[in-house]
Amino acid sequence: MKPLKVAVLGCGSVGSQVVRLLDEQAGDLTARVGAPLELVGVAVRRLDAPREVKVPEGLLTTDAEELVTRADLVVEVIGGIEPARSLILRALDHGASVVTANKALLAADGPALYAAADLAARDLFYEAAVAGAIPILRPLRESLAGDRVTRVLGIVNGTTNFILDKMDTAGSGFAEALEEAQELGYAEADPTADVEGFDAAAKAAILASLAFHSRVTVDDVHREGISEVTAADVQSAREMGSVVKLLAIAELRGGEAGEAVAVRVHPAMIPRSHPLASVREAFNAVFVESEAAGELMFYGPGAGGSPTASAVLGDLVTVARNQLAGTRGPGESAYAERPVLPMGETVTRYHVAIDVDDRAGVLAAVANAFADQGVSIQTVKQEGRGLDAQLVVVSHSATDAQLAATVDQLRTMDAVREVTSVMRVEGGVE
Amino acid sequence: MKPLKVAVLGCGSVGSQVVRLLDEQAGDLTARVGAPLELVGVAVRRLDAPREVKVPEGLLTTDAEELVTRADLVVEVIGGIEPARSLILRALDHGASVVTANKALLAADGPALYAAADLAARDLFYEAAVAGAIPILRPLRESLAGDRVTRVLGIVNGTTNFILDKMDTAGSGFAEALEEAQELGYAEADPTADVEGFDAAAKAAILASLAFHSRVTVDDVHREGISEVTAADVQSAREMGSVVKLLAIAELRGGEAGEAVAVRVHPAMIPRSHPLASVREAFNAVFVESEAAGELMFYGPGAGGSPTASAVLGDLVTVARNQLAGTRGPGESAYAERPVLPMGETVTRYHVAIDVDDRAGVLAAVANAFADQGVSIQTVKQEGRGLDAQLVVVSHSATDAQLAATVDQLRTMDAVREVTSVMRVEGGVE
Numbered sequence: 001m002k003p004l005k006v007a008v009l010g011c012g013s014v015g016s017q018v019v020r021l022l023d024e025q026a027g028d029l030t031a032r033v034g035a036p037l038e039l040v041g042v043a044v045r046r047l048d049a050p051r052e053v054k055v056p057e058g059l060l061t062t063d064a065e066e067l068v069t070r071a072d073l074v075v076e077v078i079g080g081i082e083p084a085r086s087l088i089l090r091a092l093d094h095g096a097s098v099v100t101a102n103k104a105l106l107a108a109d110g111p112a113l114y115a116a117a118d119l120a121a122r123d124l125f126y127e128a129a130v131a132g133a134i135p136i137l138r139p140l141r142e143s144l145a146g147d148r149v150t151r152v153l154g155i156v157n158g159t160t161n162f163i164l165d166k167m168d169t170a171g172s173g174f175a176e177a178l179e180e181a182q183e184l185g186y187a188e189a190d191p192t193a194d195v196e197g198f199d200a201a202a203k204a205a206i207l208a209s210l211a212f213h214s215r216v217t218v219d220d221v222h223r224e225g226i227s228e229v230t231a232a233d234v235q236s237a238r239e240m241g242s243v244v245k246l247l248a249i250a251e252l253r254g255g256e257a258g259e260a261v262a263v264r265v266h267p268a269m270i271p272r273s274h275p276l277a278s279v280r281e282a283f284n285a286v287f288v289e290s291e292a293a294g295e296l297m298f299y300g301p302g303a304g305g306s307p308t309a310s311a312v313l314g315d316l317v318t319v320a321r322n323q324l325a326g327t328r329g330p331g332e333s334a335y336a337e338r339p340v341l342p343m344g345e346t347v348t349r350y351h352v353a354i355d356v357d358d359r360a361g362v363l364a365a366v367a368n369a370f371a372d373q374g375v376s377i378q379t380v381k382q383e384g385r386g387l388d389a390q391l392v393v394v395s396h397s398a399t400d401a402q403l404a405a406t407v408d409q410l411r412t413m414d415a416v417r418e419v420t421s422v423m424r425v426e427g428g429v430e
Numbered sequence: 431m432k433p434l435k436v437a438v439l440g441c442g443s444v445g446s447q448v449v450r451l452l453d454e455q456a457g458d459l460t461a462r463v464g465a466p467l468e469l470v471g472v473a474v475r476r477l478d479a480p481r482e483v484k485v486p487e488g489l490l491t492t493d494a495e496e497l498v499t500r501a502d503l504v505v506e507v508i509g510g511i512e513p514a515r516s517l518i519l520r521a522l523d524h525g526a527s528v529v530t531a532n533k534a535l536l537a538a539d540g541p542a543l544y545a546a547a548d549l550a551a552r553d554l555f556y557e558a559a560v561a562g563a564i565p566i567l568r569p570l571r572e573s574l575a576g577d578r579v580t581r582v583l584g585i586v587n588g589t590t591n592f593i594l595d596k597m598d599t600a601g602s603g604f605a606e607a608l609e610e611a612q613e614l615g616y617a618e619a620d621p622t623a624d625v626e627g628f629d630a631a632a633k634a635a636i637l638a639s640l641a642f643h644s645r646v647t648v649d650d651v652h653r654e655g656i657s658e659v660t661a662a663d664v665q666s667a668r669e670m671g672s673v674v675k676l677l678a679i680a681e682l683r684g685g686e687a688g689e690a691v692a693v694r695v696h697p698a699m700i701p702r703s704h705p706l707a708s709v710r711e712a713f714n715a716v717f718v719e720s721e722a723a724g725e726l727m728f729y730g731p732g733a734g735g736s737p738t739a740s741a742v743l744g745d746l747v748t749v750a751r752n753q754l755a756g757t758r759g760p761g762e763s764a765y766a767e768r769p770v771l772p773m774g775e776t777v778t779r780y781h782v783a784i785d786v787d788d789r790a791g792v793l794a795a796v797a798n799a800f801a802d803q804g805v806s807i808q809t810v811k812q813e814g815r816g817l818d819a820q821l822v823v824v825s826h827s828a829t830d831a832q833l834a835a836t837v838d839q840l841r842t843m844d845a846v847r848e849v850t851s852v853m854r855v856e857g858g859v860e
Binding site (some may be wrong): 017021025028029031032127133134135138139142143144145146147148213275278290291292293294295296297298299300301304306307309310311312313314315316317318321322325326327328330333335336 | 447451455458459461462557563564565568569572573574575576577578643705708720721722723724725726727728729730731734736737739740741742743744745746747748751752755756757758760763765766
């Protein structure tokens with residue numbers, strides 16, 4: 001068979017592993033695709049930069065724009081918005097199928113790219129964009145295509161999971177755990193994208209789009225990071241048999257005006273008995289609830305050059321097979337056109353720890369604050385501490401607006417000295 | 431769009447849920463496929479049997495042979511070898527694509543069926559045949575197509591996992607735990623297929639074929655069930671921080687004569703820190719090790735009408751889309767043609783508990799028995815008990831033949847009163 005020409009854009013930690021595997025697995029890839037995959041070029045910014053892999057003589061180029069015009073299959077692992085977007089559009093326009101790991105681009109501008117793929121009748125695949133090596137997009141898009149997904153809960157950022165895990169197991173504070181993550185290479189020097197939830201929010205948008213067959217962009221995602229999670233929060237979670245995780249949550253919500261999607265990233269307490277609670281260190285996992293299949297979980301390494309390259313190459317085999325067969329895989333599926341719910345209308349539960357005066361009537365006053373906002377209480381735990389007392393209240397389900405208003409009201413009360421911990425509670429029965 | 435005609439063969443626990451979901455999800459299925467899926471018939475043995483679902487007037491038929499000739503898509507959920515095989519072949523021959531959940535048939539005679547699908551240029555999909563709702567075959571076949579899978583460890587039978595979990599958590603004996611499983615509907619009145627590992631062996635063959643791109647049938651699978659697992663075995667596992675699971679194991683093994691596949695089903699001790707150890711009750715999970723992706727796990731309900739129907743419908747959407755596009759998905763991939771290793775040459779580790787005379791020289795004699803067979807010892811634990819002592823030996827890796835010969839030799843020794851527990855140890859570092 002005539003070889004299919006592959007261009008790789010970017011030769012960093014993922015790109016170099018793609019190049020390595022294309023070489024090492026060449027025989028298997030040929031057998032699985034039905035034709036050889038021939039690397040015709042690797043686009044880089046600087047020809048003389050140090051690399052993890054030896055790229056064959058003559059294949060490195062700084063002219064990515066030219067390279068994509070002479071490839072059948074283009075792998076985009078540059079990341080960021082530009083020049084990645086222009087190069088993908090140009091590749092599709094020239095009849096190439098594209099595999100990308102670019103979550104930021106897809107979460108910001110996916111629909112325009114999916115439309116370009118439709119127009120070109122080519123594939124645009126992106127399994128590696130969410131949760132690294134873990135096959136999650138293909139299962140959502142294909143395996144669960146006959147089912148009705150109702151909720152996706154994901155630990156989709158390894159850096160923050162590593163930090164929260166250290167805070168849980170070693171009792172570290174946030175700053176200390178972040179420093180350890182940086183020393184071990186799990187966190188970057190500027191950790192903002194991970195720690196403040198931007199990375200997870202992009203993945204949440206992609207997961208929500210696929211799960212609910214609707215357009216969801218990163219701007220639709222309510223986002224809170226973990227930089228304000230304290231050792232006290234983690235301890236408080238521990239005392240109620242829970243653990244703090246940064247969750248990407250996408251849910252289908254009914255309503256008078258029809259179904260809507262709620263999508264958010266924030267730290268939350270989940271019970272230790274929940275399958276996601278046992279996801280340790282920098283691992284990722286995505287927990288899916290659907291009507292017929294029930295509860296599924298997908299677990300594995302969420303980042304790293306080699307795992308991400310595995311996901312890229314899995315997609316590459318599929319799009320190569322499709323191109324040989326003159327067909328394409330499923331494109332964007334946004335037929336359901338469900339609107340995205342504002343965070344205030346999203347239903348959740350709160351865990352609130354409050355330092356209060358230890359005198360008669362305080363519990364009643366606190367309970368009234370919840371009742372005033374229409375929030376019912378699941379449990380209250382009171383601990384006396386000399387003049388003070390601490391109340392830990394876990395609510396039943398209510399809208400985030402009701403719950404936030406409750407916390408605001410608590411803060412104005414004379415008997416409340418300080419609201420010491422506020423965190424959402426997920427992964428339980430509503 | 432012109433509807434695609436769907437025939438469902440069998441209306442038991444899975445078939446009835448397929449019929450229900452085809453009706454309830456009709457709108458979504460149409461949008462996802464690109465054409466309506468029209469149920470044209472449901473083949474049953476008896477028209478008047480009680481059913482979980484109301485099948486629309488006129489669609490029930492006892493003439494499955496006629497039904498398959500007038501369908502575009504055939505769902506086979508009868509199970510067993512015949513008439514399922516003949517009906518699938520007939521359906522393919524008449525140009526229908528087929529979705530089946532029939533693990534026994536595929537594990538016994540898969541290659542003939544895959545060849546028939548190739549000849550007819552139609553899809554034969556079977557995600558539901560292994561681990562119910564858990565998407566595992568599609569990830570192995572497609573998501574990991576650019577990677578090199580080296581091992582698959584699966585808990586793929588819910589009945590035996592439920593029984594072993596009860597033995598672990600409640601301290602039950604096998605008979606008692608089986609009885610509870612039967613009362614709760616997790617085990618059948620005749621539990622042989624589950625308890626003796628026949629069901630898991632069929633799934634192991636399917637997993638091994640896909641993971642290693644080679645033909646593996648159920649006859650190639652070394653099979654041991656759990657009926658001889660004792661409360662003492664489970665207790666012994668607990669004492670070494672492990673838990674007993676029935677594992678389906680498929681491994682790639684190097685060797686002088688080239689790579690081979692080792693495939694087996696047997697109870698094994700795995701460390702409690704292994705992700706499979708936390709799979710409770712009747713849940714299933716498949717743990718995959720591959721070179722680039724590393725360790726992945728797929729978790730969920732492994733059986734049940736509705737979860738299995740979810741997997742069937744996921745496949746149905748794909749094969750329907752393929753048929754509309756005039757294409758088909760990946761067929762059998764057996765290009766690697768790796769031979770299957772006999773069990774004796776399979777590498778594993780043994781945990782052996784022995785009651786011995788409590789006198790000098792016994793430990794040395796036992797150690798010699800291991801050394802005689804070329805097996806090195808990882809740990810020995812000795813517990814004195816009056817006149818007796820108990821030795822618990824965990825070996826390093828060796829071939830199963832060496833390990834079995836060691837146990838045989840131990841049994842002949844004067845100082846050995848009884849070998850009280852022999853079990854393989856998996857899921858650790860070799």
